[in-house]
Amino acid sequence: MIQNRLTTGLFWIGCALLLSACSMFRVTDVNQRHSLIQTDLNQPHATVYFIRPQTEHPMGYPDNDLDVDVDGERLMELGKGEYTMVRVKPRDVTVTLRNRTQVRGRWELTEMARSQRFDFEAGQVYFVLADMFNGEFRGVRFNPKPITLFEAKQAVRYLEPAGLARQHPIEKL
Numbered sequence: 115m116i117q118n119r120l121t122t123g124l125f126w127i128g129c130a131l132l133l134s135a136c137s138m139f140r141v142t143d144v145n146q147r148h149s150l151i152q153t154d155l156n157q158p159h160a161t162v163y164f165i166r167p168q169t170e171h172p173m174g175y176p177d178n179d180l181d182v183d184v185d186g187e188r189l190m191e192l193g194k195g196e197y198t199m200v201r202v203k204p205r206d207v208t209v210t211l212r213n214r215t216q217v218r219g220r221w222e223l224t225e226m227a228r229s230q231r232f233d234f235e236a237g238q239v240y241f242v243l244a245d246m247f248n249g250e251f252r253g254v255r256f257n258p259k260p261i262t263l264f265e266a267k268q269a270v271r272y273l274e275p276a277g278l279a280r281q282h283p284i285e286k287l
Contacts, residue, residue: 142198142276144190150202158236160204165197165269166244176254181212198277204236215253226255241266
């Protein structure tokens, strides 16, 4: 009897630990081999934060990783409810956000992509928000939207930093 209770108790403790460990893993994955990444910090670079807010309720396919392409090359996969930072070579670029979404009220999946031009200047800090637009039967899409430091601090209040943003959170800017 006591052994059953002990085994059951240890089982539930193990389950709780396993579930809490799963929540510690971040989805955001930055492609460190991207041609825009500045690895030599003695060279001119801009600091760019990519922010993806939480949604009010589950969205299905749009909750999956959001592909972030810069000049046609995959820079990262940004997880829902996360933000990250990258140091990039200063230049004029096109940021494209790609996701798969359900359209036309059926189980038809379509890739959505929206782009925005940015001029990243050396020594500057930029904030790019993955601004979600829910078009209902037209699907969910994300627009890369430049925002201010004040707006970024508001946007990340309940988000998890990932990658370099853990060492350099927006809240401390």
